[in-house]
Amino acid sequence: MKKLLLSLGMVMLLAACASGVKLNDVPVEDKSGAKVSVTPDPVMPAPITAATASKDAKSAVVPVDSSASSNLGAGPAGPAGNVAKVIFFDYDSYVVKSEFQTAIEAHAQFLKANPRAKVSLEGHTDERGGREYNIALGQKRADAVRQSLSLLGVQETQVESVSFGKEKPSAQGSDESAFAKNRRAEFFYR
Amino acid sequence: MTSFLSPLGMIVLAFAWAMPAQADFRVEISGVGVTQIPIAIANFRGEDTAPQKITQIVAADLERSGQFRSTPAGMVIDEVTRPNFEPIRQKPADALLTGSISRMADGRFDVRFRLWDSVKGEDMGGQSYVVVPADLRLVSHRIADQVYEKLTGDKGIFSTRIAYITKQGQKHLLWVADADGENPQAALTSQEPIISPSWSPTGNELAYVSFESRKPVVYIHDIASGKRRVLANFKGSNSAPAWSPDGKSLAITLSRDGGSQLFLINSKGGDPKRLTQSSGIDTEPVFSSDGSAIYFVSDRGGSPQIYRTPATGGPVERVTFTGSYNISPSLSSDGRWLAFISRVGAAYKLHVMDLINDKVVALTDTNADERPTFAPNGKLIMYSTQSQGRESLMTTTLDGKIRARLAGQTSNMREPHWGPFLNP
Numbered sequence: 001m002k003k004l005l006l007s008l009g010m011v012m013l014l015a016a017c018a019s020g021v022k023l024n025d026v027p028v029e030d031k032s033g034a035k036v037s038v039t040p041d042p043v044m045p046a047p048i049t050a051a052t053a054s055k056d057a058k059s060a061v062v063p064v065d066s067s068a069s070s071n072l073g074a075g076p077a078g079p080a081g082n083v084a085k086v087i088f089f090d091y092d093s094y095v096v097k098s099e100f101q102t103a104i105e106a107h108a109q110f111l112k113a114n115p116r117a118k119v120s121l122e123g124h125t126d127e128r129g130g131r132e133y134n135i136a137l138g139q140k141r142a143d144a145v146r147q148s149l150s151l152l153g154v155q156e157t158q159v160e161s162v163s164f165g166k167e168k169p170s171a172q173g174s175d176e177s178a179f180a181k182n183r184r185a186e187f188f189y190r
Numbered sequence: 191m192t193s194f195l196s197p198l199g200m201i202v203l204a205f206a207w208a209m210p211a212q213a214d215f216r217v218e219i220s221g222v223g224v225t226q227i228p229i230a231i232a233n234f235r236g237e238d239t240a241p242q243k244i245t246q247i248v249a250a251d252l253e254r255s256g257q258f259r260s261t262p263a264g265m266v267i268d269e270v271t272r273p274n275f276e277p278i279r280q281k282p283a284d285a286l287l288t289g290s291i292s293r294m295a296d297g298r299f300d301v302r303f304r305l306w307d308s309v310k311g312e313d314m315g316g317q318s319y320v321v322v323p324a325d326l327r328l329v330s331h332r333i334a335d336q337v338y339e340k341l342t343g344d345k346g347i348f349s350t351r352i353a354y355i356t357k358q359g360q361k362h363l364l365w366v367a368d369a370d371g372e373n374p375q376a377a378l379t380s381q382e383p384i385i386s387p388s389w390s391p392t393g394n395e396l397a398y399v400s401f402e403s404r405k406p407v408v409y410i411h412d413i414a415s416g417k418r419r420v421l422a423n424f425k426g427s428n429s430a431p432a433w434s435p436d437g438k439s440l441a442i443t444l445s446r447d448g449g450s451q452l453f454l455i456n457s458k459g460g461d462p463k464r465l466t467q468s469s470g471i472d473t474e475p476v477f478s479s480d481g482s483a484i485y486f487v488s489d490r491g492g493s494p495q496i497y498r499t500p501a502t503g504g505p506v507e508r509v510t511f512t513g514s515y516n517i518s519p520s521l522s523s524d525g526r527w528l529a530f531i532s533r534v535g536a537a538y539k540l541h542v543m544d545l546i547n548d549k550v551v552a553l554t555d556t557n558a559d560e561r562p563t564f565a566p567n568g569k570l571i572m573y574s575t576q577s578q579g580r581e582s583l584m585t586t587t588l589d590g591k592i593r594a595r596l597a598g599q600t601s602n603m604r605e606p607h608w609g610p611f612l613n614p
Contacts, residue, residue: 020332023269023302023316059328059351061366061375062416066382066402120404129538130517130531130560131385131605132430133487133494135399135406136443136450136471139427143448161445162405163427167383188404 078119078189079110085187086170087145088180091126094140096148104145107187108152115155120188121145123163124170126179131165138163141185224591226259227341230283230308232267235290240299242326244291244333251334251348251370254585255569256592258341263288269304269316278308285314285341289333298322301329305337314340327373347565350612352572353377353387353396354583355605364398366413369565369608371583371596377413388431388440389609390457396607397421397431397440408442410457421459432475432484433457434501441465441475441484441501452486454501465503476519477501485509485519485528496530510543512550518561522568527588529562529571540573542588553590563608572596574604 078085084103087096096104111117123142125134142161149159171181229252231245252258261281267273268290278286289303304316317336319329328349335346350369355362364378364387378384382401389396396413399406406427411418422428426445433440439457443450450471453462465484466472471494474487478501485498488506496510496519510516515533522529528543532550537557543550558576565572570585581602586593596603 020317020319020329020336023304023318059325059368059373059375061377061413063376064378064411064416064418066378066380066400122404129515129533130474132443132474133471133517135385135427135429136473139445139450140471143445160405160425163445164383164401164406165385167385167401 078117078187079106081106083107083110087141087185089141089183089185091179091183093183094137094144096144101148104148105152108149108154111149111154111158112152115158118158118160118190120190121149121159121161122186122188123161124168124182124184124186125166126182127166127169127174128179129166131167134165135163136165138165138185141183145185145187224256226257227285228259228261228281228283229285229287229337229341230261230263230278230281232263232265232273232286232288234288234301234303235266235268236292237266239293240291240301240326241323242330244301244326244330245287245289247327247330247370247372248287248334248337251331251346252337254370254592254594255338255346255348256587257338257569269302273306273308275306275308275311284309285337287333287337289316294320299326299329301326301333303333303336305340327368331368331370344569345567345611347567347570347608347611350566351389351393351609352563352583353389353607353609354574354603355384355387356601356603357383358601364396364411366396371603377411377416378418385605386430387605387607388433389607390433391435391437391610393609393612397433399429399431408440419459421457422455422462424462430473430475432477434477435479435481441477441486443473443475452484466499466506474518476521478521478525479523480525485521487517487519496528509545510550511548516541520562520564520571522564523566524568527564527568529564529573531559531562540571540575540586542571551590553586553588554584554593556584561605561607563606565608566611572606572608574606 083106087100121142123138125137142163146159146161169182171178231249234245237244249260252260261283267288269288286306286308292300294300298320300320302318305314307314321329331349334348338346348369351366352369353366355364362380362384363376364384365374366377367374380402385399387396387398396411398409400409406429407420408422408428408431409418410421422442424444424446428444430443431440439454442453442455444453450473452465452472452475454465455462468488468490470489472486472488475484477484482501483498484501485496487494488497493514495508495516497506498509499506513532516530518531520529526545528545530541531538532541538559540553540559540562541550542553556575560574562571562573572583572585574581574583581604583596583603583606584593
């Protein structure tokens, strides 16, 4: 019986650890002159285990590095010559401006002539506003270019429109000239 | 408990960086009528032998909550000593925290505390914790939780964890840290951006958006093992993950059907079910804590506003009406408060809306606030903001009167998300 009680006590102590043991019955030494009842200390030292430093910490986090799995090298070339690969947009606008129509037509020609070629249209915004909302706004820019290509007869399967929001600015700075460079959609051939 | 309350009365602004030893935290108090509980904190017997300044961590936690004003008791008092309360009452302090720390033969520490009502001279209870040195901060936060709960009646959040992102040069890191920003541990390092970390309801996993494959893809990451899996990598962009309270599914934003629309997806993966139908943007979903509703951002009315819809789909109801740009909703666990970012002129400011009377209040004096996230007890909001060209994390009380800058790293801290209560 005594053994059972002892092991029960050990189990309770083991379960305690970082979650704590209540100190309800701990004796209190009086320094104020008033009388305090004294009871034996039920909090025994916890059993000794091979606990060492941080590897047993309850809060440990295992670090992961994703760099190895990243696949971000430059893709194959798209159309030859001086065809623009970046389409710029006005503030708060998701409409492809007419000045980029020639470039978009060249990309469409290339994609139709190379049906196995694939392109990512990557939408971006300037730095103003929330990160997630800017993902959605950048998506609108990429989608606008995708629709332009689609109207020119490019197959949907060759094109993926994605957004980086404000996460990958091409120009640093918080002025209108930087903002204008960052409101864009880029062609990335895969 | 009324004896614990004493009005602060005057405006006290920023006792910032007042003490070099505690320069890693800063609390700003503004406004009148802040009611705080005065507590005296004794030096724990044996505290000098521990690698962490336990009573300083407890004091900083309590102060950051905005509900306490702590003063040092100015002497060593352990948990087995009945103190003389007269000098404590004189401070004045209505409560007194005492305790001890002893190093055990196996290298662990036994940390004990006892809380006293110094007005009545009554023992309010105590606790003993036996931990490895790496968990001494955790124990300090647990003690602060106990004190907070005993004196306010609400559950403490100091032992919870937060996740956030930093950018250091070209490196992007996902961090898990204590709720005070200390003890940061890198969960993920990437050459490409990471955004929108979101804790699972158990606090074991984080969902987030990573751009490591040159597009936004949603991952779920078990932080204790480092194992991660792709939750959503559909054609187009995958973003804005938010867990349902039962942990079985997540609301996400996908552009696979055109536009950015909300979907529900099983947390084990599988075929997502479309939740909203609009021709514009629907994004940034969050569940109400009972799981019945989803709040989200939509530009269906012409400008981004916050809307609500049943989590099973159905009618959509507009929630915010003031301002022309309201994004990044976060809900308190009791469902009463909605925190969000509202554009005011050229500034982006944290606001909170009382969903009972629809009253909206701005909480900060900064201009680039982002991504509010409620503490699990609903009493604090964490957010990121910019000052002096740097991004940092702040907490604020719901009335905006008490704000604290989190301890930090030197690099840009952003995208905070406050984790759930953890089982001890």
